[in-house]
Amino acid sequence: MIKYALDCENKHKFESWFQSAEAFDKLVRSGLLCCSVCGVNKVSKAIMTPNIGIKNNSKSNLPKTNNELPLSTPSTKTEKAIKQFRKHIEKNSENVGPNFASEARKMHIGDVPERSIYGESTIKEAKELIDDGISVVPLPFIPSKKTN
Structure with missing residues (x-):
């Protein structure tokens, strides 16, 4: 490893x-x-500092730091805002996955009740929705289920 x-x-x-x-x-x-x-x-x-092991019975002269945060912790205000936005979207909307374009179209023509949805579409599908007067907005994050 x-x-x-x-x-x-x-x-x-x-x-x-x-x-x-x-x-x-x-x-x-x-x-x-x-x-x-x-x-x-x-x-x-990226450039890395060497990680040189020490004997188990010797003490390190290096100061211990607690400034390393887990990757799940946002490191900037923008990342914090995006994380909060993602939580809001995922809590208050339905993830329709790859059926986003067809679900948005069904809502637009009245075949299904309107509701807040998010999901995936191709660029072509998104352009077709916009051309048909259906508002779509790309989200600035990937869904939680698709992250590690």
Whole structure:
């Protein structure tokens, strides 16, 4: 196992463990490695400080710091606001998943009652909804069920 410090194209910093350097490279090439904060798949290795082990019976001269937060803890005001927004959307709306475009269209024409929904659509589907006068807005986060 190997641990890497990583950066995404949006400058989020995080760490992750990989089976090997080759496993990391394979995930990057296949586009399967995503930022744990924003979900983009443009991720690269960051500069790391060496992690040199010490004997179990010797004391470290390094000061202990508690400034490292879990990745689930937002590190900026914007990340905190997005996390609160996501919680609000997930609590007060129905996730219709990949059926978003068809559900939005059904509500628009009156086949089903209007309700707050969110989900996934292709860019083409979103453009078609907008062209038909159906308001859609991209959300600034990936759903909790799709995050690690």
